[in-house]
Amino acid sequence: MKKAWIIIIAAVIFIFIVIQFFPPAKNDNLINPQNDIVFKLEIPTAVKKKIVNACYDCHSNKTVYPFYNNIAPVSWLMAKHIRVGKEHLNFSEWANYDRKEQIKLLTKICDEITAGEMPVKGYVFMHSKAIINEKELEEICQWTEQASEQVMGKKE
């Protein structure tokens, strides 16, 4: 019985070591930096700072990784979060969204933060910079409304 445990533990350690050899690709490719939302819309400095801190790790083409990202399976989990996050909203590719999509995304930014759906709880737990307080939320929502109006006003 003792032997069995040793085998199980050895197997777990072995698998852990093996998976370290399959690191996911890093999210770090700012090909067209001029497409970022910060160059396309007017954003108050405080709001800009907040969304970069609270959102850009998963919603842009550049993630600032914590040290533990180099350890599988954490690295895999993060890679998946980032991939899905960017599918929904990628601030680095803002210029590629059409106007309707931009207005939709702006509306959802305010809604999802208000509903507590974003930023993801586990992420906030590990990153205090991602905490959004009432005042910041209000500023963000004010901005999303103004920005939507700005996009509405742009005739194609």
Place this chain on the structure above:
Amino acid sequence: MKTMKKLIFSGIVLFAAVLAIIAFTYPAGNPSTDRVNPQEKVAPAFPENVAKVLETSCFDCHSDASSNAKARMKVNFSKWNDMSDAKKVGKMQDIKDMVTKGDMPPKKYVNNYPDRAPGQEQKDIISKWVTEESAKLMNN
């Protein structure tokens, strides 16, 4: 060895207990408060065919008749006309996405009320309305 068995057994029991607790505390659906007079809840903001789809498939959660605060925060069709044109466009796009992808109405709701699930025809009505209406609003 007996203690080992006991330990594993209690582990399983604990796990089952946690599962059971989770299962029972999972938030209930949003049983409609009243569906007696849906016409009254319709804001005149929608064309008739659109209003009918919204009434049938969305109003239970997304109208003043709903007690689901989160759903009302996301979109409240009873207060549709209180929104700016920009907000309307934003919400409409999201509605179109959700309905076409089948993310809304939620699976749970559809399972509970299969007759209120939008079919392809209803989805097309919503889609067409969103496309036309947002084009109109954006060119104002």
